[in-house]
Amino acid sequence: MTGAIGIPIYPTSTYAQDELGKPRMGYEYGRVSNPTRDRLETSLASLETGIGAKVFASGMAAVHAFCNIMKSGDHVLCTSNVYGGVPRLFDQVMTNFGLEVTYVNTEDLDAVEDAIRGNTRYLCAETPTNPLMALSDIAALAEIVHRHDIEMIVDNTFMSPYFQRPLELGADMVLHSTTKFLNGHSDGLGGAIICSKREQVEKLAFIQKAAGAIMSPFECWLVLRGIKTLPVRMKQHDENGRVVADFLNLHRKVSKVYYPGLPEHPRHELAKRQMSGFGSMIAFETGSLANATRLLKDLRVCILGESLGGVETLIAHPATMSHAAIGEEGRKRMGITDGVLRLSVGLEDVEDIIGDLEQALERL
Numbered sequence: 001m002t003g004a005i006g007i008p009i010y011p012t013s014t015y016a017q018d019e020l021g022k023p024r025m026g027y028e029y030g031r032v033s034n035p036t037r038d039r040l041e042t043s044l045a046s047l048e049t050g051i052g053a054k055v056f057a058s059g060m061a062a063v064h065a066f067c068n069i070m071k072s073g074d075h076v077l078c079t080s081n082v083y084g085g086v087p088r089l090f091d092q093v094m095t096n097f098g099l100e101v102t103y104v105n106t107e108d109l110d111a112v113e114d115a116i117r118g119n120t121r122y123l124c125a126e127t128p129t130n131p132l133m134a135l136s137d138i139a140a141l142a143e144i145v146h147r148h149d150i151e152m153i154v155d156n157t158f159m160s161p162y163f164q165r166p167l168e169l170g171a172d173m174v175l176h177s178t179t180k181f182l183n184g185h186s187d188g189l190g191g192a193i194i195c196s197k198r199e200q201v202e203k204l205a206f207i208q209k210a211a212g213a214i215m216s217p218f219e220c221w222l223v224l225r226g227i228k229t230l231p232v233r234m235k236q237h238d239e240n241g242r243v244v245a246d247f248l249n250l251h252r253k254v255s256k257v258y259y260p261g262l263p264e265h266p267r268h269e270l271a272k273r274q275m276s277g278f279g280s281m282i283a284f285e286t287g288s289l290a291n292a293t294r295l296l297k298d299l300r301v302c303i304l305g306e307s308l309g310g311v312e313t314l315i316a317h318p319a320t321m322s323h324a325a326i327g328e329e330g331r332k333r334m335g336i337t338d339g340v341l342r343l344s345v346g347l348e349d350v351e352d353i354i355g356d357l358e359q360a361l362e363r364l
């Protein structure tokens with residue numbers, strides 16, 4: 001309307017109506033719609049090549065909205081090696097409402113097909129996985145589930161649409177914790193679901209209105225601002241990520257590095273085919289809880305904290321942080337040892353990041 005380059009934030013709970021039953025431009029109430037939110041939803045749909053998107057108060061609120069599309073007695077298949085919050089929601093909340101969930105190794109296509117039941121409605125895949133960077137073949141999974149009339153949703157948080165676009169590979173919906181790379185500055189929480197079909201958008205719009213876990217106009221604006229620099233940030237995250245992964249891979253105190261950009265990653269060829277970059281998420285094995293604890297204490301540049309995808313390098317201990325809720329048995333099944341650390345490589349000068357890791361590793 002004004003040519004303002006900055007997208008306006010509309011901090012309004014409601015809208016004046018010109019006439020009874022005729023809301024101006026369709027805007028009625030803030031939970032139902034908001035111009036800043038509309039703008040973000042249009043932008044995300046465009047980035048993921050979807051036909052529409054809906055945004056929520058956090059990534060987990062988006063997962064919960066997805067669950068609300070289903071009904072009691074429906075069955076979902078879920079990648080076994082996912083972000084710990086997802087099984088926490090499925091197993092400790094949604095199963096109370098009759099949702100049935102089976103965890104399956106989505107790298108194994110036969111295992112996925114074998115796990116399909118008559119009441120399976122969705123396959124929920126995360127690739128790469130959090131934290132061990134396991135990769136599933138999106139196109140091959142989509143082909144299998146579609147043969148059985150099942151839809152597939154992919155958590156694309158780690159790659160962002162800059163490096164991977166699941167809808168182009170055959171997925172039906174894409175999920176993001178916008179808290180991570182899309183926001184990019186660790187200053188806001190949010191979640192999004194991008195859809196390939198109009199009816200999915202309509203269902204999610206209804207859930208926004210009925211359940212109300214929407215993203216606030218200010219948080220929408222933060223994500224819109226983050227998206228303006230997404231390509232430059234992702235290029236630099238990827239560049240720094242490759243250097244740090246190579247450094248860790250050659251270090252004698254690190255016994256294993258999980259990064260799809262390394263030629264020895266078991267799905268390196270798939271990574272090159274399915275993604276246009278490798279990103280900046282790296283997990284590595286320090287050998288023990290004592291080593292991990294010591295290393296974390298000695299770091300000066302890398303910040304110990306939950307989350308990922310921001311400008312600053314963050315380091316986390318999955319066993320006691322993101323994956324504490326799934327218990328020791330669950331972690332053992334997923335291969336997450338007490339010595340694994342997860343890095344979200346930031347945009348600092350890469351020499352500073354490596355120098356910091358080096359001085360801490362040397363003290364082990």
Ligand SMILES: Cc1ncc(COP(=O)(O)O)c(C=O)c1O
Nearest residue numbers: 058059060083130157177179190
């Ligand atoms: C891959 C992935 N999906 C979803 C989530 C949940 O997002 P949020 O923390 O915004 O609720 C996270 C959080 O770490 C995540 O890493």
